[in-house]
Amino acid sequence: MIRDLVLILSARAKMFLAAVKSLSAIRAVSFVFVIACFVLGAYYIFIRVFGYLMNVEVIGPGLLDRLIEMALFVFFIMLLFSNVITSFSTFYNSRELDFLFSLPVPPTSIYLAKLLENCLYASWATLTIAFPLIIAYGVKTGAPPVYYPLSIVSIIIYMVIPAAIASALIAILIRILPRLGPREVIMISLALILGLTYLYVKVNNPGLLKIFETENEQSLLLFAAQLTTVGGVYIPSTWLSNILRGFKGAASSATFNFLLLFFVTLSTLLISFIIAKVCYVRSWLSTGEHSNKKVRRKSFLYHPQRNAAKTILFKDLLIFVREPTQWVQLSVFLILLVVYIFSLRRTPIYFFFPLWRTIVAFANFAYISFVLATLGVRFIFPTVSLERAGIWFIGSSPLSFRKVLLVKYIFNLITAVIIMEVLLLSANLFIKVGRGVYLLMPVIGLFVAASLVSINLGLGSRFPHFNEDNPSRIAAGSGGIIAALMSIAYVGASIVILAAPAYNYLSHKFMDMPVNHLLVYAGFTLFVLFSTFTIVMPLRIGIRSLERRDF
């Protein structure tokens, strides 16, 4: 079995190396540069935040530890989510599975190879944020040199648990409910994870789900100091957090928690392996036997449309609606955002001071922009790649790539603007910001949405991945990473540009400082110019790249 596993993995490794070798020097350098900028940027922000917290008297170090524990818990839930979403396509819907299962190879070898593949695909994004986090924590807490290798090994081990749980959950669900389609399996799994997480948090620490309201600074500090997070002896994030914290005190605590994490990961892996041995082949076979062969009588394209743009739009809509991994992920994103927005209705009373409300509104704007950047990478970047071999049809048809991209741009822009504006307007309504901010933010939001759609669509056309049919994987490729980091860089730069006029506005409104008209106009003009550039350039690059491409 090990020999077969090694063979499959070595074939994968060779494919990966060949893909890396085929990268042009410019693309490879820009990829490394963008990744390095992101990791260093994240590291810098963590160092600043942790440094600030360490200097807060009495509760600072405690809050920092809780922040880390909370972050690791959120990572764990995110990893569970992403592993569940990618598991179905990796273990049951991948084109190479027909070939692999026809080989004289034990199914458990295929399972282990796929588990590794799924774990890597679902975890890379979390790893890129987790590495700077744990290193910054080590630096700020003065951890000994052994902290760094041990914490990095620990976080890698930590990634395996959600991958194993997700694969086992999906295998069991398909085995006991073979008639369910992929969307139902994914939805049930996500609902199970959400339900169990909510129950655990509710039982373990009911106070965490309540908003604490007080105007008394002493009671706020007491609340923060006594606040236990979602951690508990049964949760891997607590063990990992104890490993990181262990180096500040007794090293034995770190060793004990490391061994605990290691053996639990091994046990989870063993259990998922046994489940795979019992039901992976049968589950895989049943997905083929009960494949969704529904007869579709009516749809947007049941009759031909008299307009090429409408035709492309309807085709894209139909494909999106029928691809469960797409809309399941979008639904999850949107539900979480709605929960977030409604949570703003319960803004604690110490934020009722107008200055704070305005600051919260700006922070909320930044947050929504970053969320939109993430949505863009996940849903807009893959749209051109998802044409796959159908690109031959577009390339040989009397339809210009300019027109195709413009149709996709307008459709994605409308969707992005709706999401952005609904979130901004409802959030600002709940926060009760002033009329000026309430009216100005949607205008800024329009520019942000238009730029983010252009960056992701343009780079998606510049770095297409026509051989991949899984949108999550397309977004996780090198082009997707470049688009993600460019989007984040755009949002970051916009916030920096708008910070000066925003600060001037706040100073004027709440501290009676004079308005610096030049600064305000220059700031907004620069933002508009910068956004116009990021709207036009990526699209032009994308169109040019497709027009000059050999298919």
Place this chain on the structure above:
Amino acid sequence: MNRLVIKNLRKKFNNVWALESLNLELNQGEIFVLLGPNGAGKTTTLKLIAGLLRPTEGEITIEGIDLSEDPIKAKSFIGYVPDEPFIYNKLTGREFINFVAGIYNVRNPDYETRLAELMDILDIGPWIDELSESYSHGMKQRVIMCQLLMHNPDLVLIDEPLVGLDPKTSKTVREIFVKLKDEGKTLFISTHTLSFAREIATKIGIINRGELKFIGDMEELSRISGKKDIEDIYLKLSDDNGIVQR
């Protein structure tokens, strides 16, 4: 006016010439069959004419329109079928056919009647409303043929049309090609199926290592090669030392 004119067409991939100075003229009502071993340059030639590859040198004119100067207008005369039939997995066969009709702006009042007729001829009716992810290679090929006939192009480019088709459908496809020729359409077909070439081609080309070794009809082929059987002719001419006659 010639329907398709190719002059000194060359294509280089990574410093290797995949196609060497191809010259060709095709008129209305011709079926040109390009034969050649794997990697000879057949697909590259078809993709160049379909506008999916950019020529390194040379020019392609379709109905008098230079493909590089006005690609959109030139492509409006083309219907291209690749060797790997592709339909979007999450569309049904019917939706794909209608999608193509929408892109080519087909405004035929008898559209639905014509579609029903073709569905009957190609025997695709029973599963046309299922998602294409469940289709076999041959089923996809038949749907692709159907979309091609629905938008009814003047210049048909087909790469390996018979792969994956059952004998009955192969016969139907052959009959359809002859009918298209009789209607004045021009067909440019690449294939390995020699009997198919012998049956329907009005002109045959043999290509090897990116070089067109021969172009002419069956009689010329037999005369030059000194062999009667198309298989022997093909083997002789596609050989590296074969006769070069252009």
